[in-house]
Amino acid sequence: MTPAPAAPISLSDLAVGAVARLHEARLDPEACHQLRSLGLTESCQLRLCKTGEPCIVQVRSTRIGISGAVARRIFVVPLPVGVG
Amino acid sequence: MSASSVALLGNPNTGKTTLFNRLCGARAKTSNFPGTTTAMRVGRSQVGADTIEVIDLPGLYSLQGESPEAAIVRGVLRGDTESRPGAVIALVDASNLFRNLVLVAELLTFDEPVVVALNMVDIAERTGLRLDVPTLSRRLGVPVVPMVASKGIGLDGLRTVLGSLPTVQVRPTDLPAPDASLEQFTTWIDDVLNDAYPGGAPAAALDARTERIDRVLTHPVSGTLVFIGVMGALFWTLFELATVPMDLIELTFGYLGSGVSAVLPAGAIRDLLIDGVIGGIAGTVVFLPQICLLFFMISLLEDTGYLARAAFVNDRIFRRFGLPGQAFVPLLTAHACALPAIMSTRLIPDRRDRLATIMVAPFMSCSARLPVYILLTGLLFADRPALAGLAFAGCYLLGSGAAFFSAWLFGKTGLKGSPRPMVLELPTYKRPSLSNALLTAKDQGQAFLQTAGTVIVAICVVMWWLSAYPKVGAPAEAVELRQTADSGVAPAVADELRARADVLEARAEQSGSFAGIMGRTIQPVFQPLGYDWQLTVGVLTSFLAREVFVSTMSVIVGGGAEAEPDEGIRQRIRTMTRDDGSLVFTRATAASALVFFVLAMQCLPTLAVTRKETGKVKYAVIQLVYMSGLAYVTALIVYQSMRAVGIS
Numbered sequence: 001m002t003p004a005p006a007a008p009i010s011l012s013d014l015a016v017g018a019v020a021r022l023h024e025a026r027l028d029p030e031a032c033h034q035l036r037s038l039g040l041t042e043s044c045q046l047r048l049c050k051t052g053e054p055c056i057v058q059v060r061s062t063r064i065g066i067s068g069a070v071a072r073r074i075f076v077v078p079l080p081v082g083v084g
Numbered sequence: 085m086s087a088s089s090v091a092l093l094g095n096p097n098t099g100k101t102t103l104f105n106r107l108c109g110a111r112a113k114t115s116n117f118p119g120t121t122t123a124m125r126v127g128r129s130q131v132g133a134d135t136i137e138v139i140d141l142p143g144l145y146s147l148q149g150e151s152p153e154a155a156i157v158r159g160v161l162r163g164d165t166e167s168r169p170g171a172v173i174a175l176v177d178a179s180n181l182f183r184n185l186v187l188v189a190e191l192l193t194f195d196e197p198v199v200v201a202l203n204m205v206d207i208a209e210r211t212g213l214r215l216d217v218p219t220l221s222r223r224l225g226v227p228v229v230p231m232v233a234s235k236g237i238g239l240d241g242l243r244t245v246l247g248s249l250p251t252v253q254v255r256p257t258d259l260p261a262p263d264a265s266l267e268q269f270t271t272w273i274d275d276v277l278n279d280a281y282p283g284g285a286p287a288a289a290l291d292a293r294t295e296r297i298d299r300v301l302t303h304p305v306s307g308t309l310v311f312i313g314v315m316g317a318l319f320w321t322l323f324e325l326a327t328v329p330m331d332l333i334e335l336t337f338g339y340l341g342s343g344v345s346a347v348l349p350a351g352a353i354r355d356l357l358i359d360g361v362i363g364g365i366a367g368t369v370v371f372l373p374q375i376c377l378l379f380f381m382i383s384l385l386e387d388t389g390y391l392a393r394a395a396f397v398n399d400r401i402f403r404r405f406g407l408p409g410q411a412f413v414p415l416l417t418a419h420a421c422a423l424p425a426i427m428s429t430r431l432i433p434d435r436r437d438r439l440a441t442i443m444v445a446p447f448m449s450c451s452a453r454l455p456v457y458i459l460l461t462g463l464l465f466a467d468r469p470a471l472a473g474l475a476f477a478g479c480y481l482l483g484s485g486a487a488f489f490s491a492w493l494f495g496k497t498g499l500k501g502s503p504r505p506m507v508l509e510l511p512t513y514k515r516p517s518l519s520n521a522l523l524t525a526k527d528q529g530q531a532f533l534q535t536a537g538t539v540i541v542a543i544c545v546v547m548w549w550l551s552a553y554p555k556v557g558a559p560a561e562a563v564e565l566r567q568t569a570d571s572g573v574a575p576a577v578a579d580e581l582r583a584r585a586d587v588l589e590a591r592a593e594q595s596g597s598f599a600g601i602m603g604r605t606i607q608p609v610f611q612p613l614g615y616d617w618q619l620t621v622g623v624l625t626s627f628l629a630r631e632v633f634v635s636t637m638s639v640i641v642g643g644g645a646e647a648e649p650d651e652g653i654r655q656r657i658r659t660m661t662r663d664d665g666s667l668v669f670t671r672a673t674a675a676s677a678l679v680f681f682v683l684a685m686q687c688l689p690t691l692a693v694t695r696k697e698t699g700k701v702k703y704a705v706i707q708l709v710y711m712s713g714l715a716y717v718t719a720l721i722v723y724q725s726m727r728a729v730g731i732s
Contacts, residue, residue: 027505030150034507036266037146039183044270049295054302054396056510061180063294065302065396067403067506 011066011074012055014048020076021045027073035074038064046076089137090246091160093191094175095184096143097389097511099203103175103233104140105523107242112140112527125527132247139169145183145509146266147190152435161194171197171249173242178208178215178230179512182277188224189269193262197249200228201242206235207512213286220280225256234517297513301393304400311397314390315416318381322374322420329373337366360548364541367629368533371423371689375532378417378424380525382431387516391431392508399506405488406495407444408437408503415441415487418448419480422690426697427528434504440491442697443499443707446690447487449480449682455634456626456681463658464674479682486683486714498706532693549598551625556596562588594636599625613680613716614673614723616662623680630686670732676723684715 008023022044025032039059040046050056054065066074092107094100104112108127125140141160142153160168174191176184191198202217221228227245231238258275260268278284300306341358348354385391391413399409407415410432418425425445432438449457457479465471495502558566562585569581594600603621610620618637626633637657660668669677685691685708695704726732 031505031507033146033149037144037149037186038507038509039186041267041270050299050302053304053400054506056298056302060182062183063298063510063512065392065506065508065510067396067399070505070507 006078008075008077010072011076012071014076016048016051019047019079021079023075023077025074089169090171090173091139091141091169092173093141095145095187098175098177099233100143100175101520102517106233106236106239107138131243169196173199173201175201175203178202178205179211185273186269189273192255192259195253197253198226199245200226202228202230203233205230206232216280216282223276223279225254294513302396307397311394319416322377326373326377330370333370337362360545363548364545368541372529374421375424376525376529379528380521383521383524384516387514389511389513392510403503405492406503407440407491408432409506411441414445415448418445421450422446423693426693436499436501437503440494440499442694443494444487444490446685447483449483452630456630459634460674460678463669482682551597551599553598556592558589559592613676613719616668619668626686628688672723672726672732675726676719679722680715680719683718685711
């Protein structure tokens with residue numbers, strides 16, 4: 001039986017080292033564009049490197065520092081361990 | 085054929101400045117893109133037998149969006165300005181190819197021929213990335229030149245390609261349409277890289293060293309400690325090291341003034357040249373060492389990748405007051421001098437955040453305020469040095485407090501909004517480039533002299549004229565002293581008498597000058613703050629630069645125009661009297677003047693730089709009116725409150 005896909009959670013609730021897929025960014029259009037131009041595009045895969053202020057994610061080879069206020073409004077779907 | 089001009093485009097942190105410097109050497113010129121305050125560097129480079137113009141475009145991640153940088157680059161590529169290039173060099177970081185190529189994909193939708201400069205291939209190879217360059221070139225439909233710009237590797241290949249580019253770009257047939265979304269470009273680049281990496285695009289590995297360093301540098305405690313250490317070193321360098329070249333500059337211009345004085349006969353032209361022009365140029369050039377040193381060190385720090393981490397450390401505190409984390413460099417630098425501080429706000433990407441920082445940076449106590457603080461705290465607590473020391477420290481706190489309060493106030497009023505929540509690329513840690521730092525320092529110094537410098541010299545000439553004219557006759561006492569000196573007394577006595585006559589004449593000149601007349605006229609405005617006409621003259625003349633206050637007061641009490649008067653002169657300032665015989669500097673007046681000097685905008689060069697960096701006169705006017713208004717009201721409250729509780 002295929003496990004049901006995990007529900008989206010806030011990026012700030014993701015565990016360090018976890019891999020997730022970007023679900024949604026509840027931010028103003030300019031902030032969304034900034035994230036997308038840095039590589040955080042729709043459904044992209046990311047790895048959480050550090051939590052807190054700032055939280056650090058890695059998207060492919062790019063490390064991105066994200067302030068806590070923004071991280072709380074980014075929603076991701078955790079991927080099963082072993083992915084990425 | 086080769087284009088007559090090429091533009092250099094790329095993401096931030098890809099080595100764009102390094103490649104530009106390699107192509108153009110030290111001969112680049114810095115100006116602004118037409119109608120903007122974004123800096124544009126233009127240089128010349130040899131391609132075969134031709135000399136081509138190289139335009140350094142602002143670093144950016146995407147051509148889409150509303151940022152000023154994206155709008156400028158789109159305008160240049162569309163030919164909206166005269167600076168339309170014949171071709172574009174797209175610089176990409178070979179070790180972070182995916183994100184870099186999304187910008188290239190967007191660029192390919194324009195008409196200009198493109199060559200991709202694949203930089204840092206050495207780092208990519210060390211991390212095990214093996215790229216099939218011919219396949220990448222075929223899929224993108226443009227030449228791809230592998231290179232290591234920092235070592236000059238691949239430059240000849242790039243020049244060869246630039247000499248044989250087609251005039252029109254042929255787009256790959258599967259390239260997304262010009263109005264495609266970032267996601268569509270991303271999908272296309274995914275497909276391109278799956279082809280270009282034998283065996284498919286590799287999964288990005290985590291860099292353990294970067295992980296470890298980031299944990300320390302962005303940690304609330306260790307990150308703050310490292311930040312204090314780094315900024316302490318930067319502050320010390322600006323404060324201490326810059327004094328050597330600054331003293332040399334002052335000495336050189338002093339000699340130049342003496343030389344002109346020896347050659348030209350006394351009169352208005354000599355005064356204009358020595359006190360107006362040479363004094364004005366000296367007053368401008370003296371800022372150069374701090375500006376060059378600051379940008380040299382910022383360039384080194386930026387190259388290492390540290391600045392992005394430090395911005396996050398400060399963001400936690402600064403954003404509560406409506407300032408971004410990146411404001412730490414300008415605000416700290418402003419303790420040395422507001423001029424380089426305001427110029428360094430270019431590090432802040434968001435215009436609202438940049439404006440807020442520019443508007444409040446001059447509140448920080450700069451080095452020019454030091455002699456004023458020393459004089460006034462000494463007058464305030466003449467016999468209690470410990471309290472004078474506390475008052476001195478209080479001045480720094482008051483300045484910083486006013487800066488943060490004003491930033492918060494601007495955020496609620498004229499510059500509504502909060503600082504943009506911080507999202508930054510954390511670049512890989514790298515060894516900084518000394519040659520880049522030197523060229524950046526040279527460029528910024530040159531830009532300062534060319535733009536703000538000319539305004540500052542003009543302002544200095546006008547202020548000199550107001551302080552020196554109209555000429556008044558020598559006072560009777562001075563004439564008498566000179567007659568006695570010429571009557572055959574001993575040479576040492578004659579010299580002393582002439583020196584005293586010089587001082588009396590200078591004092592009379594100050595009093596009778598336009599600035600002196602204005603002081604007497606405007607004095608009623610400063611009456612509620614406890615200032616008499618003499619103190620008002622001191623305040624007015626120091627609108628050129630604060631440190632002038634000390635020399636003005638020194639001249640008024642009959643001393644020389646030294647910036648740091650000796651104890652005898654200080655004693656005379658302490659006991660100087662008003663026209664009714666009462667003391668000028670009571671405790672309440674000294675406190676009121678001290679507060680006024682902490683908060684007032686008394687530096688015309690700063691206003692000139694504010695105008696230049698914001699692109700609008702209105703911000704310089706607001707800065708002048710707001711700071712001086714706040715200074716006036718606060719000084720008024722201090723004076724009247726002290727009087728109300730019986731301290732006069």
